Amino acid sequence: MEVLDITREHCPMTFVKTKLRLSKMKRGERVEILLCEGEPLDNVPKSVTEQGDKVIGIAHLKSGIHSVVIEKC
């Protein structure tokens, strides 16, 4: 599974990079997004779900960093 690290990004590039990555993926493919807590963690999974893709799981990796696995639908 490919990994997209957006831990150094800020709004709106957190959404932009996630959306661009998902737009290049085929249905059923998964990507692991590494992001920071706060605004990215609150909003990236929500926006992905709203677009019709699936959040498979969210895990806390280390201080302030989370992993979100998304499946393209």
Added chain:
Amino acid sequence: MADKKKKLSLVVFSGDFDKLVAAFTLASGAAAVNYEVNLFFTFWGLNAVKKAKGHRFTGKGFLARVFGFLMGGRKNAPLSRMNFGGMSPRLMTGMMKQRNVATLDELVEASIALGARFYACEMSMVILGLTLGDFIPEVKEVMGVAKFLELSQDGETLFI
């Protein structure tokens, strides 16, 4: 019936660096969360989408060309406050890069990549002697108020 796509339409009037950053931040962010995004560039805002990013003689007619040269393109966009002769936008771009915040050029590219639609104001183009060929290819259409109102109907509209 499928849910109608949410829509954001921006009237980009200002050619100021900071206001353009705000406009393209909203545009790219909204496009990334699946909004239909329309940007209507008018007056100074047209400088942001000129093909020539620097000081070039653009437009038709002597005065229009001199005016076009003085205004310049996206690279010459002044800061709305404390511009310091054009030094501040460069300093701010440096600070944006240093702090890993998207620059104006990156925000414009992201807006384009995510399918935001660019339109140019017909009346402003006539005043400034500009033609569609003076703009980046992403500016697909020239339109007036009636068409823009039709386009922005049933969505959010912001004037920047």
